[in-house]
Amino acid sequence: MLKSNYQLSVSDHNHYHPMSESHIIGNQRVWLITGGSSGFSLEVTKVVLKKGDIAVTTYRPPNIPESLAMVQASLLSSQSSNLLLLPLDLASSSPSDSQVSDVFSKAITHFGRIDVVFNNVGFTTLGEIEGIPEENARRMFDINFWGMARVSREAVKVFRDVNPEMGGGRIGGRLLNVSSRAGVVPNAGLGYYSASKQALEGFTEALVMEVDPAWNIKITILEPSAFRTHAVNSSLITFPQHPAYTSNPSLPSHFIRKWFANHNDITGDPMFAAEQIYKFSSWDEQEGEVPLRLQLGDDSWTGIRDRLKSMLKEQERVEGWSKGLVPLGKGFEF
Template identity: 45%
Template sequence: MSQRRVWLVTGASSGFGQAVSEVALSQGETVVATARKPTDLDDLAAQYPDNILVVKCDVTKPDDVLSAFASATQKYGRVDVVFNNAGCAIVGEIEATPEDAARALFDVNFWGAVAVSNEAVRVFRDANPKNVGGRLLNVSSGLGFGGGPILGIYSASKHAVEGFTESLRLELNPAWNIKVSIIGPGAFKTSAHTTGTTVFPVPKAYEGEGLPSEAVRQWFADGSGDKP
């Protein structure tokens, strides 16, 4: 049997991070599951006690990112796949989004993704056994391809992730055997779009029935959770 791969998943406690962790674990892979609140992963850790390492990691804190990778390499000797997924969302017209909130979102969605990507590349190249390399999966969004009403700041952060990831891919020496991919899912209701979302009130100038922003706000507000 081939050696099981070691995954490092950011934002593993919910949404795509949780789903990918569960699938990898169910296939006998090893997962280093990171979250800001490790206790959110207690159920998953109890289900797969031999295949999972839970690590606290806030991607906006560089020391947390370094510590997560260090924990992975110390326990398993390598990291094969990084699912760079941690994120959050803002719902609100661009005019109505406070600058501090927009900057905080970029700290998670963009700068957090950059920090994880940089350490992933270093580990793949310098810490993994020779010629093993690795695969970096940076999670973007369909909104990384084009904008959407009341999602302008979120969309901008994902455009930034796409440009960064494509540039990073082109910089890497092929001899390092590092593969980099962008994942751009469409509309799924994960916690990034429910409990992980900050919603700002509609400015009076943007009120009106039938506006595109109204339908998007309803999509976030209806709580269906499993339908686009």
């Protein structure tokens, strides 16, 4: 029995046909995908539908973007019920938990459960930390961190309290939080963006520790490298170079600006990443526990590996400075 706060009537939207009952067939999974108008989320929506699963994909209101309208128009009549498009504005000036819960409610009303949440929303700013107004940096955290956190909390609640039982326990669900290579390897010129992704990684890792294994909720942080998405073009906000950094062309922020200026050379295709994400979502636990992190792209895997090696080397170099300050057994060891 679904909990009463999810027994909501679906308002009349012209972009889908309300269903009176679940239309899940066989092993179909129900995906809730945020930020679906472009990039990874759009490609994941396409792959999910191609594989025969159900996609509940959100877009920023007021209008359905052309990219999603084309996906909807391409579906055969027999597939039309597999795509539900819902508005969700995590970039509004005052987003709320109720906006997020309303989307989950409508997905539950239509399909009875949610199996996978692909949590992906945000934007990028390019500029030195001194050159980006605090108002913009705070807005980035509101979306890149708090927007993702709201969706994560609601996903856990639905997986635990709303999804049906099977075999004596909840079916649980999969939460895929999209971070970035920058979530582990910060970049000059992307300081606030890197910080927002590192905040998301810390939040997600703590969430994994908190959830009860009996709830059968599996959570993974996705760490993509450079792909041809809106993060490197239309969703990129570039600020003028801070005057203090203009005189030395060897500073790293100069190189990152040149890199973004040549973003047409980026070869990473988000379609291939979406295929890998879909495959990963069905991870067979006979291979071991579901990984906490998944890098997407050779340079992400290599860059994060090298970063971890560098951190370990530095930690070993300063080990003596910590000795005896807080003895083992008397501090944070759980």
